[in-house]
Amino acid sequence: MLQFTASWCGVCRKEMPFIEKDIWQKHKANPDFALMGIDRDEPLKRVIAFGKSTGITYPLGSDPGADIFAKYALRDAGITRNVLIDKEGRIVMLTRLYNPEEFASLTKKIDELLK
Numbered sequence: 001m002l003q004f005t006a007s008w009c010g011v012c013r014k015e016m017p018f019i020e021k022d023i024w025q026k027h028k029a030n031p032d033f034a035l036m037g038i039d040r041d042e043p044l045k046r047v048i049a050f051g052k053s054t055g056i057t058y059p060l061g062s063d064p065g066a067d068i069f070a071k072y073a074l075r076d077a078g079i080t081r082n083v084l085i086d087k088e089g090r091i092v093m094l095t096r097l098y099n100p101e102e103f104a105s106l107t108k109k110i111d112e113l114l115k
Helices: 010-027 044-054 100-113
Strands: 002-005 036-040 060-063 081-085 091-096
Touching: 002 010, 010 044, 010 100, 036 044, 044 060, 081 100, 091 100
Parallel strands: 002 036, 036 060
Antiparallel strands: 002 081, 081 091
């Protein structure tokens, strides 16, 4: 799972504790699961501070120039995106913004893929 985020994104900050609790803590020990937060186009110092301020424990990387983000969406498109990729490398689900119902379907899809 890729989670695109940024320190200035209020919706991201709202969603990240749910990703931590409902996805990362549940599946982090599963060798078939990986989660990477990707901070869009911010300096590394800000990315590190952002990770600490949110309290997340999942990995958070930097995406200078938003080059990784641009592989999944228009470079200047809104952030707060999750990309769920299966073992074969296929995108099986995309989410945008934070919606509790959609987030629940994301967690359900992850559970199904890991069965």
